[in-house]
Amino acid sequence: MVNWILGDKFDTVYPHQGSIKALWEKKWKFPCTKSIYPFHDGSVEDFEPIFEKLIADSVNDASTDAYTEAFLPTAAALEKQGDEALKSGNSGLASDLYRRAAVVLRISRFPYVSPATRPETSIKRAAFNQQKKVYLKATALWKPIMTEVIIPHAHRAGKDGAEIPMLVRLPEEASAENRVPVVLLMTGLDGYRPDNSQRSHEIISRGWATVIVEIPGTADSPADPADPESPDRLWTSVLDWMARQPQFDMSRVAAWGLSAGGFYAIRASCVHRNRLLGAVAHGPGSHYVFSPEWLAKANDHEYPFELTTAMAEKYGYDNVEDFVQNAQKKFSLIETGIVQQDNCRLLLLNGVDDGVVPIEDSMVLLNHGGPKEGRFFENRVHMGYPDTLPVAYKWLESVLSPNMPQVKN
Missing domain, CATH: 1.20.1440 (de novo design (two linked rop proteins))
Incomplete structure (x- = not known):
């Protein structure tokens, strides 16, 4: 226990x-x-x-x-x-x-x-x-506008779908002669592509581009939710497309995973460590969130509605019981050995009193794989709002644009 x-x-x-x-x-x-x-x-x-x-x-x-x-x-x-x-x-x-x-x-x-x-x-x-x-x-x-872009899932396999829909926003000054850093936003269990206006405004104000993509098992994602390796293929297709865009500076790309997306930011920081300069895992699960002990109480905590039913479907299970008994062995980033690898710079952010994802899921990662950075706020719940946002932006500035004056968010 x-x-x-x-x-x-x-x-x-x-x-x-x-x-x-x-x-x-x-x-x-x-x-x-x-x-x-x-x-x-x-x-x-x-x-x-x-x-x-x-x-x-x-x-x-x-x-x-x-x-x-x-x-x-x-x-x-x-x-x-x-x-x-x-x-x-x-x-x-x-x-x-x-x-x-x-x-x-x-x-x-x-x-x-x-x-x-x-x-x-x-x-x-x-x-x-x-x-x-x-x-x-x-x-x-908007100025600059945000547009929908649908790309082929070039690395699809198994039960993956054929297309990846994204929202893309470029600073007006972005061009082949003036390439800009990019923040790849990985969305959450209930927050999808159209739910990130303010985050997009903050990113654009720093002169960076935004690419917003939904995570496996949610909304319009083509990635097979039941395949633990489907996100690796998903981000490979997205990053390959980004590399073909003349406005993007692919030497300065950071991922930012939000809530359930934090799980994928951690995974990408390892699997795609050579293509990402950094990753923010914001309110992330990694291991204990899949444990039967945690899931037995998850519906009683801060999430507004029943959580385990949505999580079970999101991870490709037909019923909650199967999910509770088997998800940890299949998806845990520790059980599967993902976080034993090296990683790019990785910032773990959350509130200590998170009742959706245990704070232990961030802390345990510090004992595995490459060095990681963390900031955890006491008396704050899932995602650690509002304290975590200034930390995320300041950290991303240090990674993507270390010489720029700090922007007040």
Whole structure:
């Protein structure tokens, strides 16, 4: 038995669990008022009426169609207002309205969208597809713009899909004569390509390009979720494509894995250590997150909805029981020996009180393979927000642009 650093909280059922009312009032309303995770780009005026209706209608299961349907009229109205603003020449307002519509759709498709789902059978997939469309309407109005790029999965094998969809944003000054560093964002379990506006703005403000790609088993990723080596092929295809782009300085590429994406940032820091200058694993799992002991309590902690069901599907299992009993041996970066290899510079970031991924998953890595860097914040939960973001940007500056003046984020 692990003596969890989380302490008594490991056996605690967190107060937002059990109902939409508790979730909204005890956990989500405050970040919504601040437009922070998971409400980036959002406005509380859009969400409060939706949650009031969900509470009044006693809709407490986010996996139901009734949950998702509650959000769709608001998203449609915001998109229509955006279209009207654009027609009247107010592109700034239009972009804001489109982004607000996109984040309403994001929350509607919580907690998870599987690559296996189809819009004709999954309302969450339909909501995600609409989110992508309205988000691209917003990003087309940005300066510089963000665009969707779909590339062949050149290194596909087994059950991998044929194409890799990405969002790409380049600084206006980027050219073949002025190549720029690149941050490869590896998304999470519930945060996908259209959910990284602020991060993209911060990266662009430093003169770096952004390439955003979804991780295996989520959203539109073509990588076989059941194959532990599928991410290696995925990033090889992405990095090979990046190497053909004349604007990218491939000697200055860093990966940044977010939450579940942190697992893949760690793996890439080893497998692709010769192609990455550095990697940030932000809120990462590596080993204990797959243990039956941790998974037995994971649904009681800070994640807003049932976590293990989404994780099981994400890793290619047909049922939670099979996942709980077998995932650690198959996917653990320690059990599989991945982290026994050398790695590029790797920064491990998290909150010590993380109830989604145990902080032990970052700490244990310091005893394996090449040297690693870490910053863990006490009294902070999953991802360690807000303290970890300045650390991530400062570290990336030191890796990608060591001579640039530090940018205040």
